[in-house]
Amino acid sequence: MRTARVPVPLLLPAGLGLIFLLLPLAGLLARTPWSTLPARLAEPRVVEALRLSLLTSTLATVLCLVLGVPLAWMLARVSFPGRRLVRALITVPLVLPPVVGGIALLLALGRRGLAGQWLDATFGITLPFTTAGVVIAESFVALPFLVIAVEGALRGADSRFEEAAATLGSTRWTTFTHVTLPLVAPGIAAGAVLCWARALGEFGATITFAGNYPGITQTMPLAVYQTMESGDLEGAVVLSLILLVVSVAILAGLRDRWLTAP
């Protein structure tokens, strides 16, 4: 590779871009109160928010897998009328501001919402401002990531393996569980991690749909926001640091699959 004589008009913005990305992280690390860190980490509020975050993002990932993998399979393997439209609709939550997603969820699943009314009347289930609501909000935002990743993996996998399975007497369902899933397992895993990371960082839809109640709906990003608002900068830094560590750990785990340039 040629490294010498990089033109200045390229080098300068490239360097600035890198600094722009790294400086805030450095700021976070610089302002971390290392001496009081262990004590702050042990604060019940922090532990509670972290527990809730890990729980809800994991549940959201499970929900996304259960709904998203079959959806991705339908998009990749079954040609039905309106498939392109469905694919486009699935990506809407991806580009929609999460706050708008939260409002939309309220209107659909709120106590007086489209489906919420029915859920409430029939099963006595109310989702907004509950931990389940957090899971719903996170899933809504994270599901497109999983569907897109898994659909890509399915399209990349040779569907003739599925034909080979059929000629060996395998039903479509058995083929899905015994051939398709193992073949795209790496893609599903990558999609699930991406989905989990998105759910972990979810803020807008969660606070709109589920509110900000410590121990019930206050996940880490919400706790960061509230701590900051109350003027406790150090507390916010500590919470942020935890999220940063978790994010970097995810990146490290995924680096081979996602970050290696082809």
Next chain:
Amino acid sequence: MTALLDARLVVRRGTFLLDIELRIAPGETVALLGPNGAGKTTALRALAGLAALDDGHLRLDGRDIRDDPPERRPIGVVFQDYLLFPHLTARDNVAFGPRRQGQDRKQAYGVADRWLDRVGLADHGRRKPRHLSGGQAQRVALARALAVDPTLLLLDEPLAALDARTRLETRGELRRHLSAHPGATLLVTHDPLDALVLADRLVIVEQGRVVQEGDAATITARPRTDYVARLVGLNLYRGHGDGHTVTITDGFALTSTDSVDGDAFVAFPPAAVALHPARPDGSPRNTWPAVLADVQRHGDNLRVRLDGPISVAADITPAAAAHLHLEPGRELWVAVKAAETRAYPGDG
């Protein structure tokens, strides 16, 4: 003999129409031979249930399976690139079919081990497909297809992915397994050697139609299309027979010791063609002037293509070539003995 497979396959693909009839007896191996794009693989996919029939019928062992999905057909398929499941070991690949047929794990592994042993890979069962050589993968694919005890075994270019040497060994082995298979076997190939070695009967398909079928001897002796003639290495012409003379084009006729009247074919091997720098005297009844178009190596000899009233291929020795000063555009005289040509009816 009653046919185990009795099918008429009609499949439309845009402007392409496949319409062939196939009958295969128990224990018989039929080769579906044809050029690329002739519809061979489409026919195989239709038999396997991977492509829908637009018309026709499909009976296997007396049962109508036309509308059965692939998983309910008593078939086994060896795909061109084998399609061994990459996440399963060789043993699990072979046991996959028996398991889907409802056998328990132990039974299925028993079947798999027997088949792996039969194809000589008893000690390769734990390997994943990526750790198998091409020839080994081919044998695992065959074992996997046969492990479901198929009434109809389908093979799609089973040797095409192998290098020349492995191909030779595997061809012989495959022949042994195919002749041991009690069901019907259909082999799809564009390689005449595979077809001749492996099959009891050849069905030649061109542009979606059967152009000729029969055993190897009949087809090599009496080709009915240019494609078949080229396959078996013969010069082939169609014309109008009148006794020993077959008129190919206006003013050009070939003489044969065979006698035929009406629509007729004349065929002779390139080795029967002699080339002379000047008009030859003597016995050959068929002589004509021609212009050399092309020379290629052909085994130990040279294959010469000549244009003229008819285009013809001739095989000559390098010594003869040196004597003839072969170069494109050179004018030569072609001679073919009447006794070395075969003439036969074109419509029967």
